[in-house]
Amino acid sequence: MITTRGWAALGAAAALVLLFVGFGEAELFAGGIFLLGSVIAGALIVRRSRPDAKLTRHITPRHLHEGDRARVEIRIFARRPLRPLIIEDEVSKLGRARFATSRAGRNTTVSAHYEIVCRPRGVYQIGPADLIISDPLDLAAVRTTTGGVDRLVVYPAIEVLSGFPTTRGHDPSVQSAHPSYAPSGGDDFFTLREYRQGDDLRRVHWPSSAKRDELMIRQLEIPWQSRALVLLDSRSATHTPESFEHAVKGTASVLHHFYGGGYLPQLWVGDTVRPPGPAPYELAMEKLAAVQPIEALDLRHAALRMRRHGHAGGALVLITGRLDDENLAVFETLGRDYSKTVLMVVADEEPDFLVPFKLGGAAASVVGLNDSWAGAWSEAIGAGRWSSASPG
Secondary structure, three states, X not given: OEOHHHHHHHHHHHHHHHHHHHHOOHHHHHHHHHHHHHHHHHHHHHHHOOOOEEEEEEEEOOEEEOOOEEEEEEEEEEOOOEOOEEEXXXXXXXEEXXXXXXXXXXXXXXXEEEEEEOXXXXXXXXXXXXXXXXXXXXXXXXXXXXXXXXXXXXXXXXXXXXXXXXXXXXXXXXXXXXXXXXXXXXXXXXXXXXXOOOOOHHHEOHHHHHHHOOOEEEEEOOOHHHEEEEEEOOEHHHOOHHHHHHHHHHHHHHHHHHHHOOOEEEEXXXXXXXXXXXXXXXXXXXHHHHOOOEOOOOHHHHHHHHHHOOOOEEEEEEEEOOOOHHHHHHHHHHHHHEEEEEEEEEOOOOOHHHHHHHHOOOEEEEEOOOOOHHHHHHHHHOOOOEEOOOOO
């Protein structure tokens, strides 16, 4: 309750009293008593002025990319007069915003805003906020926590890519210059799953819903040529900190490009690949916002598990740092189930280990730390190998 200035005043008061004892000067004693009384009076003032207010916070935009700016607006509804009032709102790992107002009347609203430069990527916690009321001399203060906690998701930075794969369906003789756009799945029944908010009620499977006493949705098959798997090799042994961040940026760019081009890509960063659900783009980008290098990760077994679960489709994109046998094992295991495989290697020079991938039919390119993903993507595609048309 007593501030740093208040403790300094108490120390000065004690020193003045000691000087009075030593020298007998009444002015020294009076000064010590005055400082002591000021601290006590300040403590009594703030004790009676404990903040009684409600804080709300509005973040725009809530989801944004690395390097963007977010605006945070806070509103405080005072149920009783507050003065002077200090507001502190903390953003985890990024800093703290501090505001001051001379007074806030009863049943009035005080608003303020600040901006956050969102760097680096990640999931940040904003709040709770602290409301601080101090006496006029700032000798004592009372602090109240309010406002709850909000999340700010900073996606990785992205680059705009161009070109879509020439994929084929189950019939190898049938080629498709662009994916069959199917945001809600195709016409073939695939499986049943629990209802999620936002699902089309026309896809409710009523017999199963009645049997389980909960809504069940018919999950329809995604067209084969619309599928894609974007695999980020997140093993710490294959990356430096700089190459890993560049690889995450490339992965985000590829996902953004695929979603915009009519694909329904799945993302793997070392976890379980799940069928697309509500807001798949946001979920994938949030996963990339939080991804970190993994110490122990077995790519071989992960690829075998994905193949056993039937992962296949039009395009496979593998993004890695240092190439090794495990990357080759992933290509040999999964590449046969995708009509087009793209390998993007974050390195300063082309590794010799790239040859087996090219001989196996993969479109490959090396991306330097200072190179753009747009250029490397176009280089990996090659003239005539990918379509520049967008889906219609």
